[in-house]
Amino acid sequence: MALLTQRWANNYPTWARARVDPSSMAQRFFSCFSETYDSLLAEKALLSESFKLYSEKKGLGDFYWVYLEEEDFFRKTGDLLYTYPTLVGTLSSGSTVSIERVDDSALLFNGVPTRLTKLSDETVIPLIWTSAAPDVYNEIKTPSRIGITVSGSTHYKIAGRDKGFAGYYLITVTGYDENHNRIEDTVHIRDDGTFKTHRIYSEITSVITDGFDGVATVFVEESYPVYLPDKFHSGVTVEREGPLHLRLFVDPTSTYTGLELYTKTFRQGTTYRRDKLPDFETDDLEEVIDQQIVLDPDGLKYSIKDFTISPLDGRVWTLSTTGDVYIHENTIREFLLPAEEQSEVTAMDIVPELYRIGLNDTLYLWTWFRQMRGPVKEVSIRRVSPSDVTTYLQSDRVTWGATIHKFEGELENATLPEDTWSNIRFSSLFDELGEWHFYCDSVILAGAGVGTILTSHTGIYCGYNKALKKYSLGLSGAEKIWFSKENHLAIVSNILSNSGAYSYYEVANDVFITDIKGQRILLREIYDEVEVTYG
Amino acid sequence: MGKYTPIKSATGVSLDEVGISLGLQRLPEESLDAYRKRLALQAEDRPRVDERSFIDTISRTVGLFEERIFEIDLVLDGDGDPVAAAPRIEVSSCFLRVWSNYGTSDPELVMDIYNRGKGYHLGDVYTSLNALSFITVTELPETPVEDKDSYKYKRSWFLKYGNTDALEFQGGLRRSRMNNLYNADGTERKYIHNCLFDAGRIFLTEKASYDDLAEPGDYYVDYTEGIVFTYITADGTVSYEYRKFPYTLKLQPVKVFPLYDKDIDHLRKDYLIKDSTGIKDRLQLNPYGAKLVNDMLRAYPLQWGE
Numbered sequence: 001m002a003l004l005t006q007r008w009a010n011n012y013p014t015w016a017r018a019r020v021d022p023s024s025m026a027q028r029f030f031s032c033f034s035e036t037y038d039s040l041l042a043e044k045a046l047l048s049e050s051f052k053l054y055s056e057k058k059g060l061g062d063f064y065w066v067y068l069e070e071e072d073f074f075r076k077t078g079d080l081l082y083t084y085p086t087l088v089g090t091l092s093s094g095s096t097v098s099i100e101r102v103d104d105s106a107l108l109f110n111g112v113p114t115r116l117t118k119l120s121d122e123t124v125i126p127l128i129w130t131s132a133a134p135d136v137y138n139e140i141k142t143p144s145r146i147g148i149t150v151s152g153s154t155h156y157k158i159a160g161r162d163k164g165f166a167g168y169y170l171i172t173v174t175g176y177d178e179n180h181n182r183i184e185d186t187v188h189i190r191d192d193g194t195f196k197t198h199r200i201y202s203e204i205t206s207v208i209t210d211g212f213d214g215v216a217t218v219f220v221e222e223s224y225p226v227y228l229p230d231k232f233h234s235g236v237t238v239e240r241e242g243p244l245h246l247r248l249f250v251d252p253t254s255t256y257t258g259l260e261l262y263t264k265t266f267r268q269g270t271t272y273r274r275d276k277l278p279d280f281e282t283d284d285l286e287e288v289i290d291q292q293i294v295l296d297p298d299g300l301k302y303s304i305k306d307f308t309i310s311p312l313d314g315r316v317w318t319l320s321t322t323g324d325v326y327i328h329e330n331t332i333r334e335f336l337l338p339a340e341e342q343s344e345v346t347a348m349d350i351v352p353e354l355y356r357i358g359l360n361d362t363l364y365l366w367t368w369f370r371q372m373r374g375p376v377k378e379v380s381i382r383r384v385s386p387s388d389v390t391t392y393l394q395s396d397r398v399t400w401g402a403t404i405h406k407f408e409g410e411l412e413n414a415t416l417p418e419d420t421w422s423n424i425r426f427s428s429l430f431d432e433l434g435e436w437h438f439y440c441d442s443v444i445l446a447g448a449g450v451g452t453i454l455t456s457h458t459g460i461y462c463g464y465n466k467a468l469k470k471y472s473l474g475l476s477g478a479e480k481i482w483f484s485k486e487n488h489l490a491i492v493s494n495i496l497s498n499s500g501a502y503s504y505y506e507v508a509n510d511v512f513i514t515d516i517k518g519q520r521i522l523l524r525e526i527y528d529e530v531e532v533t534y535g
Numbered sequence: 536m537g538k539y540t541p542i543k544s545a546t547g548v549s550l551d552e553v554g555i556s557l558g559l560q561r562l563p564e565e566s567l568d569a570y571r572k573r574l575a576l577q578a579e580d581r582p583r584v585d586e587r588s589f590i591d592t593i594s595r596t597v598g599l600f601e602e603r604i605f606e607i608d609l610v611l612d613g614d615g616d617p618v619a620a621a622p623r624i625e626v627s628s629c630f631l632r633v634w635s636n637y638g639t640s641d642p643e644l645v646m647d648i649y650n651r652g653k654g655y656h657l658g659d660v661y662t663s664l665n666a667l668s669f670i671t672v673t674e675l676p677e678t679p680v681e682d683k684d685s686y687k688y689k690r691s692w693f694l695k696y697g698n699t700d701a702l703e704f705q706g707g708l709r710r711s712r713m714n715n716l717y718n719a720d721g722t723e724r725k726y727i728h729n730c731l732f733d734a735g736r737i738f739l740t741e742k743a744s745y746d747d748l749a750e751p752g753d754y755y756v757d758y759t760e761g762i763v764f765t766y767i768t769a770d771g772t773v774s775y776e777y778r779k780f781p782y783t784l785k786l787q788p789v790k791v792f793p794l795y796d797k798d799i800d801h802l803r804k805d806y807l808i809k810d811s812t813g814i815k816d817r818l819q820l821n822p823y824g825a826k827l828v829n830d831m832l833r834a835y836p837l838q839w840g841e
Contacts, residue, residue: 062543062544062545062546063543063544063545063546064541064542064543064544065541065542065544066539066541066542067539067542068537068539069537071536071537072536072537177575177579178572178575179572179575179576179579179580179600180603181576181579181580181720182720182721182722183579184721200575486568523541526541527541528540529538529539529540530538530539530540530541531536531537531538531539532536532537532538532539533536534536
């Protein structure tokens, strides 16, 4: 399901299921269109990434053509039907790779990469400067933009109240660029977090901070992101819309790690700067959109050590605790059509606290007596797990068993239909990944649907994200993963002990696209030689 | 079935647009990273129509970068003043010269960096510079640690033409009784000399120390640190010379020097008796000199016509 489905749904009032329930028919319908909308938005962002100044040959810089000779022309087998050749490319190292055909330029440029090739290893001290030791400036090994983190602030100064403060929350970094010209970059700090300089430094000679009392640290590029904003997607909730952020989360049993998608509503800095504003709890500052346990391409769970968002394809690249690299699509799972259809008339609904939750979470749900025209005779609540095991809510409202328990309506002293039912709260543990189906079967004594069992359905997704691809690198000591400014994959170990051992990998996508009219082949990567054969 | 060698087809990127406006085109086979670095240099240090700028910017037009080799600074005495009275470094077309008291005595070091001899390689230059007591030399080559000495076998003739002399003409003074003199990049300018102030009423009598400032018109210049102190608030401008220390000796991939440089005469001119003096001097263009002049005239014909 596309993240932008909620944007469509937010045209409806908050009481409507179309707005709040992603398992509703309406949202499943909206999802058909928002999928396209979502991918267009991602492609637009990817296009801007392809203009990134640093990127090495990826994107629009160079193409590689193969002009076919007549004996290798694409073979026509019917109207608009062709047989395409099999391509094998010889790399500069001498090894050969199979080159697959794609029929879409988006897949040519931004498809899932097929090959990781190690380029180099080097040792880097990632920490350049910290406000805890302000006189020490470590060497920058390779000129790069500078990553800055500000954390632990308890006070942001206020102009007029804090003596000598001019009103600018900033970090000014002075040093030399890669051509050894003296440069200065000022990063304006709106809140604690992670920032990056615009300029590229080869040496830092001074760092000045003002406006906050937290610890500022200056690192080599993106060594220490606190969280990652996803520029390819938006974070839309029922209430509001903002940038989509990602971070790691651990399930309540501390067994699995995964990705948490959330959007921020307020900045903590806001509370620092205004008197008489209460300190917000973290939960008030952000809204979680989904929690996803990560699975490998075979559907087996694995634990994430670190992750990054690829500028090459907009996808999430993760580093597992075993040192392997996985590629995930950054999206949320689609709610499926329930196996059992809802009745045309609904008397009683089930409303959960959340529609998307993490593995091993316990969630409260409520019944909602919607059609209060007929007295309620009896209600039973069914639960179908992702592995298709049906259980029924028992009288204690906590236990789920194989036998049906019917909650009776309070008919005896009732004068109005609404008096016959008090909504009940019950809980469920979600210990299985996938969509959980909750059915509410109710029998009413008057009004539409009388004489039949009225069934409503509510879906709750225990989120997961299955990897598109896995690269078995087995770098068990690796701690961090990110993309360098040249769009190379950097996998780093020992970074936490500040003696980072960097390994850089070239990311390649061995694919080609055909130009039938010109009888030529467009390649994504560089090969010394390409062999064209027809099977 | 056939085997093919893919043909590279370069297409435009946003950097190319930037390059056009900065007057630097992307070269065939040049990586985007190197091109971006070249454009950053061009944007930071725009070419000007003077000899100095021509020398500074020529390498980047062919996609090459200068390499920093040595940083030379002055040795200071106990008072923080340079040990040398008038230090000067000069790299000409064929010679490296270092003075401790320029204008008064001969250079302490003269190295022929063109011909094979003791100044042919940078390693020899480093050894000679390091032996001078009034300067300190720091090696700067940006080579991996394991190859840190490899630069010593590069030709020293590619040292960039230039010297430590510099002049500030009519630099403004702030309305303050203490004026620090700054470089364009905000760093402090040191080792100034020959100051000329245009506000005569404020700069009437130069004193030997700050403590001697006693009445309007008194002023004191800290020549080492580049600070001007006045008894009353300063105003107007100051023109002065200064020595560019620490001085960075760079290796220039495209060596540039003016043809009027006397030090290259021994390469391009033969001896001839000078009419006015009757003494042999290098006046007659030899074949190499004639070739240079012809190349120049071909590029810049100094007459109407072709």
